[in-house]
Amino acid sequence: MVTIKDVAKLANVAPSTVSRVIANSSRISEQTKKRVREVMEELGYHPNLQARSLAAKSTQAIGVIMPNSAYYAFQNPFFPEVLRGISTSSHDNKYGIYLSTGSTEDEIYHEVTSMVLGRRVDGVILLYSRINDKTMRFLQQSDFPFVVVGRPDENEERVSYVDNDNIHITKQVTNYLIELGHKNIAFVGGSINFVVTIDRLNGYKLALQDAGIPFNEDYLVHEDFIKENGREAIASLMNLSDPPTALVTQDDLIAYEMISHLEDMNIRVPDDISIVSFNNLMLSEHSKPPLTSVDICIYQLGFEATKCLLEKISVPDTLPKRITIPTKFIERKSCEQKK
Template sequence: MIVTIKDVAKKANVAPSTVSRVIANSPRISEKTKKRVREVMEELGYYPNFQARSLAAKSTQSIGVIMPNSAYHAFQNPFFPEVLRGISKNAHANKYGIYLSTGSTEEEIYAEVTSMVQGRRVDGVILLYSRINDKTMKFLQETNFPFTVVGRPDQNEERITFVDNDNIFITKQVTKYLIELGHRHIAFVGGSLDFVVTIDRLNGYKLALNEAGIPFNKDYMVHEEFIKDNGKEALKSLMSLDSPPTALVTQDDLIAYEMISHLGDMNIKVPEDISIVSFNNLMLSEHSKPPLTSVDICIDQLGFEATSCLIEKIEKPDTLPKRITIPTKFIERKSCERRQS
């Protein structure tokens, strides 16, 4: 037998409208009444039809979370579970559900987002990446649909709400740190130039070199594509240069772990022969061998603040665009050593 709202009201000795207000968590209803109604709902096995309620309210109480590739590949990178932790915490507190994207390619992601928006399956969208010339972001702008971005937008950043670290500044600082340790041959490893975060970090790296009077050497750049194809061979090519690097700035801790492993196979010791600094400060970083010097970018806070901004845009559509900069912390461990002259 299907339990209705009227059955709950009769059993709890309240009006059906009171049950509706309890479901909506209305402040007009006392906590004592809410407790009694919820106990009856549980006793009778009554589950509110939130889909019908959303249609009536023209709201889904759901947030679309869009990853740069399929969930399968994204979750292999600890960044995404961690940023989702921040999103989930905030969404739950504000009674929003989460709708995860499943697209694997840029085209599939675009098709999925357009379907979400046109079908009104979500109230707003969080993009967990910022891609160069991203048509998904352009579509969200053109349709004036509520969205926020984790990362600095490639274009129109003054008109888009986004949450990010100051990637240019922090990469300049970590590169400067290596320079102050006496390193002048410093490579930049990993990251796709399709994404703004890589470009910003590369620019910070170049700024530090320029200020120190060190020429930029394109041979010291190893892109993500080469690492994916064969990380070990890419590193071998780098270390076979006439003047091989004595330090690496890596895009994230996962790439740093891979580099440390390959260097070990090549009998190159970290930090005695080469220093490594990275980003994300994953849980394993302090337990790696050697413990990894890394920048804590406060991943969960990125997600939490992006969700706050999105909910504000959903509930107050006239909210002006804003940039939220999340502070970072440099965690110095044992993967860097002063260069002996």
């Protein structure tokens, strides 16, 4: 078993310095902290945080970790709404919130390790589930209280998480378009680095398979392509020899963008193409046309995740939980029977 002395020896510092790095002491330089943390990671050393917490007072704060910087995250209405749920539940229990500011995967990882090792928070909520995520792995290995909004990529049975049944929902949504007579259905948006995209893509494929419709790779447009050039992304779809007559989009923001580009191409929604989406943002019923969307109950995702985390903080032996938040399919005017 790796000890503080092993870390100190390899980092060429005193064991007391390692202890101060773990406590995030201001007396230790950032350069030394960086070197010691790198050695801790290299040796796989994780302090006994539960034992330390007995000596330390509760911070009465929880860390909320976003998939990228707050600047970009808050451009998506999902995050203010999920934070509203987190804030309500936290406030009810007299807890404050510590928001992450990292913009890359590495920055997020270092911020979380600093939060945890420095005992700046009592627990963490991850607002995403990434494939092969070292941050989630660190939290597990540290035996630190955390909850995920989204299905974990690995060790699902050992992690508490709150999610929708994304495979089932997307299968239903795709079936809805199939029942309207659509066979050429594209799946637009979402990063395959996140589990939510993989689950929704699987639900989409299952619906096609059950209907005997072959899956067409050309009908798959990922988020990276849309970010680079949304207009080109939709144009490449509509210029196919057999263009789609319907789109399943990852969220309402992508749907709005697609509708705008389609309008520029004189392709009308829903007359020429149907669109269905997720999140049911406030603007969805006022967009032109009003958008058919799945209400994933974003507020509830945040509220239940916080409730679950606070229980885990107060009762560390609490068994891992899977909480599935029900969804509502809101049918509006962006889908039409195929002519």
